[in-house]
Amino acid sequence: MKKIITYGTFDLLHYGHINLLRRAKALGDYLIVALSTDEFNWNEKHKKCYFSYEERKSLLEAIRYVDLVIPEENWEQKRSDIKEFRADTFVIGDDWEGKFDDLKDLCEVVYLPRTPEISTTQIKQDLKMTTKTGGDGK
Numbered sequence: 001m002k003k004i005i006t007y008g009t010f011d012l013l014h015y016g017h018i019n020l021l022r023r024a025k026a027l028g029d030y031l032i033v034a035l036s037t038d039e040f041n042w043n044e045k046h047k048k049c050y051f052s053y054e055e056r057k058s059l060l061e062a063i064r065y066v067d068l069v070i071p072e073e074n075w076e077q078k079r080s081d082i083k084e085f086r087a088d089t090f091v092i093g094d095d096w097e098g099k100f101d102d103l104k105d106l107c108e109v110v111y112l113p114r115t116p117e118i119s120t121t122q123i124k125q126d127l128k129m130t131t132k133t134g135g136d137g138k
């Protein structure tokens with residue numbers, strides 16, 4: 001059984017995330033998602049999530065491509081996660097291109113093209129626009 005592992009915040013889950021998860025799963029048989037905790041997001045990524053860890057976890061667990069969700073609590077846990085879960089492949093979007101090549105002694109490392117036109121930040125900005133202008137966005 002080929003095991004894949006990936007990491008992320010997955011806040012305001014959108015089709016860019018789903019595209020990533022679908023392609024990651026297609027590389028193997030079992031997909032583990034290490035989901036950034038609220039503390040990790042705030043302290044290390046300076047992201048304030050709209051949905052809590054538990055809410056984001058339950059959303060991910062409802063996705064057909066996802067087999068297991070574990071917490072991502074720090075930047076350093078990847079090596080021990082890969083060993084502990086015997087992951088064959090580490091996958092992440094190419095906005096991280098090259099950043100995790102140090103894992104190549106442990107497993108295959110794959111950077112997948114991001115879905116370019118969507119991001120959680122963009123969604124938040126667009127929503128701010130619509131509420132300000134009374135919903136028609138003009």
Ligand code: C2G
Pocket residue numbers: 007008009010011016017019020036045072075091092093094095096113114115116117118119
């Ligand atoms: N993603 C994508 N296309 C988008 C947005 C996101 O392919 N339009 C991918 C990202 O490249 C990442 C995953 O979806 O692989 C989750 O994205 P984020 O929640 O933004 O994760 P990030 O903050 O990049 O966290 O230790 C690694 C970090 O936890 C990665």
